[in-house]
Amino acid sequence: MTTTSRWIDIPAGNDNFGGYLALPKGGKGPAVIIIQEIFGVNGHIxxxxxxxxxxxxxxxxxDVFWRVQPRVELTYDGKDREKGIELMQKxxxxxxVADIGAAAAALRALPEVTGKVAAIGYCFGGRLAYLAAAAGSVDAAIAYYGGGIHTHLDQAAxxxxxxxxxxxxxxxxxxxSDVGQIQERFAGRDDVQFNIYPNAxxxxxxxxxxxxxxxxxxxAHGRTLTFLGERM
Structure with a gap:
């Protein structure tokens, strides 16, 4: 199965920033925002x-880092990792979080998007997915090994x-122990799922x-698709 992809401009106030858009074979469907790690919108993302x-x-x-350095692509070792940490800190x-909201708005304005918009974030992007959910800008959120979420538990409600x-x-x-803090804050929510992977x-x-x-x-991918299918 093939996909069509291109970079698009996402409006952000009086400015705009880039995003990599990939379309399904049928051309239309519900939408997901794929939120990068600290390594930019690289080949993996x-x-x-x-x-x-x-x-x-x-x-x-x-492109979450556009305000600091647009269109950065980093590898996962050595100086690139240090650069990614620097970009995250800046x-x-x-x-x-506002930019994730802008990405959601841009998706909802596309004729190709026919349903809801979810956020799926990885590492730093996992934290942003959680915060975007708290901001109310997405219809569902999925966080893969999102670091620092336990420091934002005031947003859980x-x-x-x-x-x-x-x-x-x-x-x-x-x-x-950090995961446990997050689980405790969402106790009783049957629409919030936690998955822990042995030896991962x-x-x-x-x-x-x-x-x-x-x-x-x-x-995890299978569980994500099931979650999206049930919730989107």
Whole structure:
């Protein structure tokens, strides 16, 4: 199955920023925002958008770092990792969350989008997906190993939409004690799901990382599609 993809401009106040758009074979469908890690809209993130387009979704990966350095593409090692951390630290969370909202609005304005808009974020993007859900700009949110969410639990009550979380059991960046805090805050919400993957580490979904776990990645992807199918 093939997809059609292109970069588009996303309006943001008096400015605009880029996003990688991938369309399903049928050309139309509900939408997902693919929110990058700290490594920009690189080849991996574009491939994730392409995958969801193959799954039948209009997928948009917005350039979250555009205010600091537009269209950055980084690898997962050495100086690129340090550069990604620097870009994340220079990016204001409020601006990034607003940009996710702008991406959602841009999707809703596209004739190709025929349904709801969900956010799927990875690493830093997982935190942004959670905060976008709290801001009310998306209809559902999914966070893959989203770091720092436990520091924003004051926003949990604002999350009115369905959410799904994916964590690796061996993730030293997000210990299970942090995950437990998040689970506790969402206790009693049958529309919020938590999935913890045995023997999986941070970044288990990314085939370009040493921590890639094919089984966990496939299982998480299947659960994500089921969640979207039920909630979207």
């Amino acid at each position: 574009r491939s994730v958008a392409d995958q969801y387009a193959q799954d039948g979704y209009v997928a948009l990966a917005p 990016t204001k969370l409020d601006d990034a 604002n999350v009115k939409v369905p959410m799904q979380f994916h964590y690796g059991e061996l993730d030293a960046h997000i210990p299970l 580490d941070h970044g288990f979904n990314c085939s370009e990382r040493a921590s890639y776990n094919q089984r966990a990645s496939a299982l």
